[in-house]
Amino acid sequence: MKVLVIEDDGEMARFISRGLREQGHVVDQANSGRDGLFHAAGGTYDVLIVDRMLPGLDGLGLVKTLRAAEVQTPVLFLTTMAGIGDRVAGLEAGGDDYLVKPFAFVELLARVHALGRRRPVVQADTVLRAANLEMDLISRKVRRGGREIDLQPREFRLLEYLLRNAGRVVTRTMLLEQVWEFHFDPRTNIVETHISRLRSKVDKGFEPELIETVRGTGYLLRATFA
Amino acid sequence: MPRLPRAARSAGFRFALLHTLVFVALVAVIGLTAEALVTHALKRQARARIESEAAELFTQYRERGPEHLRKLVSARFAMRENRLHYAILGRDGQVATGDPVLAQASRDEAGPGGSVVHEIGRKPYDTMLAAVRPLSDGSLLVAAIDLDSVEDVEDVVSGAFYVVLAMSLALGLGTGLLLSRTLLNRLDAVTRTAEAINAGDLSRRIARTGSGDDFDRLSATLNLMLDRICALMESVRQVSNDVAHDLRTPLARLRQTLEDARRHSGTMADYDAAVAKAMVEADGLLATFSALLRIAQIEAGARRSAFQAVDLTDTIQTVCEAYAPTIEDGGRPFAVALAPGITVEGDRELLTQLFANLLENAIGHTPAGTGIRVELERSDDGRFGHASVSDAGPGIPTPEREKVFRRFYRLEQSRTTPGNGLGLSMAAAIADLHQTRMSLSDNRPGLRVGLDFRLGG
Numbered sequence: 149m150k151v152l153v154i155e156d157d158g159e160m161a162r163f164i165s166r167g168l169r170e171q172g173h174v175v176d177q178a179n180s181g182r183d184g185l186f187h188a189a190g191g192t193y194d195v196l197i198v199d200r201m202l203p204g205l206d207g208l209g210l211v212k213t214l215r216a217a218e219v220q221t222p223v224l225f226l227t228t229m230a231g232i233g234d235r236v237a238g239l240e241a242g243g244d245d246y247l248v249k250p251f252a253f254v255e256l257l258a259r260v261h262a263l264g265r266r267r268p269v270v271q272a273d274t275v276l277r278a279a280n281l282e283m284d285l286i287s288r289k290v291r292r293g294g295r296e297i298d299l300q301p302r303e304f305r306l307l308e309y310l311l312r313n314a315g316r317v318v319t320r321t322m323l324l325e326q327v328w329e330f331h332f333d334p335r336t337n338i339v340e341t342h343i344s345r346l347r348s349k350v351d352k353g354f355e356p357e358l359i360e361t362v363r364g365t366g367y368l369l370r371a372t373f374a
Numbered sequence: 375m376p377r378l379p380r381a382a383r384s385a386g387f388r389f390a391l392l393h394t395l396v397f398v399a400l401v402a403v404i405g406l407t408a409e410a411l412v413t414h415a416l417k418r419q420a421r422a423r424i425e426s427e428a429a430e431l432f433t434q435y436r437e438r439g440p441e442h443l444r445k446l447v448s449a450r451f452a453m454r455e456n457r458l459h460y461a462i463l464g465r466d467g468q469v470a471t472g473d474p475v476l477a478q479a480s481r482d483e484a485g486p487g488g489s490v491v492h493e494i495g496r497k498p499y500d501t502m503l504a505a506v507r508p509l510s511d512g513s514l515l516v517a518a519i520d521l522d523s524v525e526d527v528e529d530v531v532s533g534a535f536y537v538v539l540a541m542s543l544a545l546g547l548g549t550g551l552l553l554s555r556t557l558l559n560r561l562d563a564v565t566r567t568a569e570a571i572n573a574g575d576l577s578r579r580i581a582r583t584g585s586g587d588d589f590d591r592l593s594a595t596l597n598l599m600l601d602r603i604c605a606l607m608e609s610v611r612q613v614s615n616d617v618a619h620d621l622r623t624p625l626a627r628l629r630q631t632l633e634d635a636r637r638h639s640g641t642m643a644d645y646d647a648a649v650a651k652a653m654v655e656a657d658g659l660l661a662t663f664s665a666l667l668r669i670a671q672i673e674a675g676a677r678r679s680a681f682q683a684v685d686l687t688d689t690i691q692t693v694c695e696a697y698a699p700t701i702e703d704g705g706r707p708f709a710v711a712l713a714p715g716i717t718v719e720g721d722r723e724l725l726t727q728l729f730a731n732l733l734e735n736a737i738g739h740t741p742a743g744t745g746i747r748v749e750l751e752r753s754d755d756g757r758f759g760h761a762s763v764s765d766a767g768p769g770i771p772t773p774e775r776e777k778v779f780r781r782f783y784r785l786e787q788s789r790t791t792p793g794n795g796l797g798l799s800m801a802a803a804i805a806d807l808h809q810t811r812m813s814l815s816d817n818r819p820g821l822r823v824g825l826d827f828r829l830g831g
Contacts, residue, residue, distance in 0.1 A: 233680060250660060302695050328696045332668075332727050333661060336734050341699035 149194040149264045150174045154184030154210065155226065156202050160249070164197060167253045168260070181205025191219045194264045197256075200227040200238065208241045215242035222263035224256075235331060254365040258319045276311040278358055278371055281350065283311055292354055302327065303346050310359065315371035317362050343367060386557040390550020397542050405535030412531055416524040420503050421491055427458065428505035428517040435509065443515065447472045457520035459502065465512040476504065476516045494518065501525070560589045564596065576604055616782040617666065620795070621659065628655040658794070665796040669781065672803040677721055684722045686759060686827065687712050687750060693729040694748055701737060707745040713752050716759045718827045720808050728804040731797040732763040732823050738797075740767025740820070752829070759829050764822035775814040 151168055155161040156179050165175040176193075178184035181202040188196055188210075196214075200207040211223050225238040228249045235246045245259050276283040282291045288304060290297045299307065306327045310318065320339045324330040328338075343359060351357050360368045435443040447460045451472040461472030469477050478494040491505045504518035563581050570578040579600060580593040635648030671677070694710045701708045718725075729748075736746045750761045770778060777783050779802040782795040805812040805825055813824045 233677065236680075248664070300695075302692075328692060329723070330696065330726060330730065331723050332730070334730055334734060336697065336700050336737055338696050338700050341703055342696075345699050 149260070150176075150192065151195045151197060151260065151264075152176050152178065152184065152187055152193045153197045154178045154181070154188070154202065154207070155197070155199045156180060157199070160199075160226075163253070164256065167257065171257060173260075181207070181210045185210050185213060188214055188221060189217060189219060191221060193221050195260050196221050196223045197260070198223055198225055198243070200225055200234070208237065211238075211242045224259055224263055226251075254317070255319050255321060258317045258322060258366060261316045262313055262318070262322070276308065276314075278311055278314050278369060279356060280354070281311075281358060283308060290350075292350065297349055299346075299349065303342070303349070306342060306346055307350065310367065310369040314369045317366050317368050319366035322366070384554040384558050386554030387550045390546060390553055394543060394546025394550060397546055398539060401535070401538055401542055405531070405538070409528060409531045409535070412527055413524055416527060417503070417521070420519050420521060420524065424458075424503055424505045424517055424519045425491060427519075428507050428515065431460070431515055431517060432507050435515065440509065440511065443509075444471050447515075457522065459504075459516075459518040459520075461516045462509075463514040463516060470513060472516075473518075475502075476518055493521070564593065571600070576600075576607070613781055616780070620782045621662065624655055624659050624662075628652055628659070631655060662794045662796065665794060665800060666781070669796065669800050669803045672724065672800070672807050675807060677724065678807060681719045681721060683717050683830070684720045684725060686716045686718050686720075686725065686761070687714055689722055689725050690729050690748065690750055690761065693726055693733065697730070697733045697737070701733070701746055704737065705743045706737075706740075709745070709747040710749075712748070712750040713759075716750060716752060716827075716829065718759060718808070718829060724804045724807065728801050728825075729761075729763070731801040735797050735801075735823075736763060736765040736767070736821070740765045744820070753826075757829055759827040761825045761827065762822055764817045764820060766817065766820040769816060769819060769821045770814060772816075778814070779812070 151173050153161055153164050153168075153175060155164065155177070158179070161177050161179065165177055168175045176187060178187050181204045184196075184198065184202070185205060187193075196211075198207045198211060202210070205213075207225060207227075211225075214221070214223075222244045223242065225243045225246045226249055227234055227238070227246070238246050244263055247256060247259060274285050276285065280293045283304075284290075285308070290299055290304070290307065306323065309323065309326050321333070323339050324334070343361075347359050351359055356370070358369055360370060362368050431443060431446060434446055444462060447462050448471050450458070450460045459473040459476055461474075461476035462470045463477070464470040467477070476494075491503060494502050494504050501521045502518040503521055504516055507515040509515055567578050567580045579597045582590050582593050582597075584590065631648055631652045635645060635652075639645045639648055690712055691710075694708075694712075698708055698710075733746070733748070740746075744765055744767045747764045748762070749764075750759060752759055778798050781799045783799075801823075802812050808827065810825050810827050813826075815822045815824060
């Protein structure tokens with residue numbers, strides 16, 4: 149993937165770039181809003197990582213300008229502001245995701261992957277599949293190996309999110325935000341308990357095991373099996 | 375410019391002075407008008423009297439001849455009664471018969487064959503009103519009346535006017551000084567208190583007279599404002615103390631971990647474990663900081679402008695669904711009873727966090743197996759939505775109940791449970807933002823956290 153990091157804090161920019169390069173991505177860096185806009189305007193990147201606070205042109209203004217110029221590259225905002233309204237402002241300006249500094253690198257990586265994948269997702273699939281699991285989005289029924297699995301609405305949403313991101317690691321925070329709309333960090337391990345319940349319905353008694361735990365990061369629903 | 379005494383420089387005195395001047399001007403206008411009216415009336419009376427006198431004599435002259443008139447005039451002159459004067463002036467203008475003072479009367483102003491009434495004599499005293507009638511032989515009949523009485527009345531009226539003027543001036547200035555002295559005394563109480571507060575004595579308050587007048591109400595309002603400022607300052611002081619105190623401990627632990635790793639780690643695995651431990655401590659600190667920032671932002675109230683209609687039933691339902699597996703896995707009976715379709719003006723994200731914090735508080739501070747109950751119901755009059763989260767755990771002793779809303783406050787029994795002591799502070803801040811009071815009560819046994827949401831309308 150080709151990623152542009154627009155960040156004025158050199159230390160932070162190096163931390164992100166090095167990590168992404170280790171994962172095999174191509175990373176360019178820009179250390180001001182204008183410089184970033186100049187590079188991003190070409191539309192050749194798969195993901196833009198944009199700091200909210202930039203010298204010259206700030207992150208919000210930069211993304212608004214890009215979107216006005218019809219550059220639709222997915223944007224991940226970074227911010228040190230734990231502000232409650234900031235996330236909404238970022239999304240309204242045309243950002244696609246939002247991450248508050250400081251963050252664990254695996255969190256950033258998972259989100260970059262999710263964003264990078266987003267573009268071809270215009271698929272109008274009404275059925276999501278993984279191995280012998282089938283999710284019908286219209287009738288809201290889930291089957292595995294021909295047997296119907298009864299899910300509660302929130303469990304359905306959780307499985308749907310995992311299926312849509314099949315093959316990618318999703319973090320606890322991403323699940324909290326997307327499935328329950330929790331934009332804070334609960335102390336209780338609610339994600340773990342929900343996953344464990346989902347597993348007991350979806351994976352118990354079936355082969356292969358679909359929902360995998362990625363230690364220290366989150367979960368992964370396998371898309372392909374050897 | 376010479377310095378006036380303080381009372382004379384006060385606003386109260388200036389008002390009184392202005393009032394006095396207006397009053398004096400009014401008295402002057404009334405006095406002058408009264409004088410003019412009285413003088414005019416008296417002169418008219420005198421004129422009528424003297425005209426009729428002259429007319430009567432003229433009639434005598436016409437009916438009984440000049441000799442008779444001469445006799446009458448000299449007889450009346452001899453009597454000198456009733457401030458009246460009579461004379462006949464010869465053609466040469468000299469007094470032929472009668473009162474010599476009337477020599478000043480003349481016919482100059484009278485038309486030929488006409489009669490005239492005019493004032494003669496020295497002004498302002500000794501003036502007379504003279505009626506002059508020409509006789510057929512060219513001499514003049516003059517009857518005159520003293521205007522002394524009119525002048526006397528004028529003197530009395532203007533004398534009275536000056537007395538009243540002086541009195542009202544003195545009264546006005548006196549009242550003004552007294553009034554401004556009283557006002558100054560009341561204001562001085564405020565000024566003295568403000569000066570004492572400026573000098574650092576924040577506990578000073580303005581003394582009240584208890585009369586309930588404007589000043590008393592102003593003092594009460596100012597005192598309330600001072601109380602509020604003091605409470606805010608106290609809370610800021612408290613928070614900074616708490617922050618300094620509560621962040622020291624984890625920072626000290628972090629430093630200790632790092633130092634320990636440096637001195638004792640022999641292998642990469644040791645270092646790795648130490649770094650992992652340090653990261654956990656750092657994450658904890660960061661979480662505490664972001665919670666503090668969040669509380670501060672919520673308390674600042676700016677979020678209120680983004681309020682919109684939020685389905686409270688659905689919000690609480692979502693939170694309960696999220697926590698249900700965790701709660702049930704702890705062997706806790708979990709009861710949720712929510713009235714449908716209750717909507718409030720608010721911020722869904724924050725309300726979600728509010729109920730999540732309350733549930734986490736219940737989970738964190740009660741032993742496994744303790745039941746938790748969440749309720750939402752509409753009040754009988756439909757104006758409030760009563761929400762509550764209750765548990766059957768150990769509860770909070772009454773004297774501690776208010777304190778648990780304070781940042782970092784933790785009960786003695788909770789010192790060892792995980793948490794940063796900010797959960798209930800944040801919940802209270804969110805409730806406050808929604809103009810909802812959070813109340814803690816005894817669930818017999820356990821704790822019941824109640825929230826009264828004002829519903830739309």
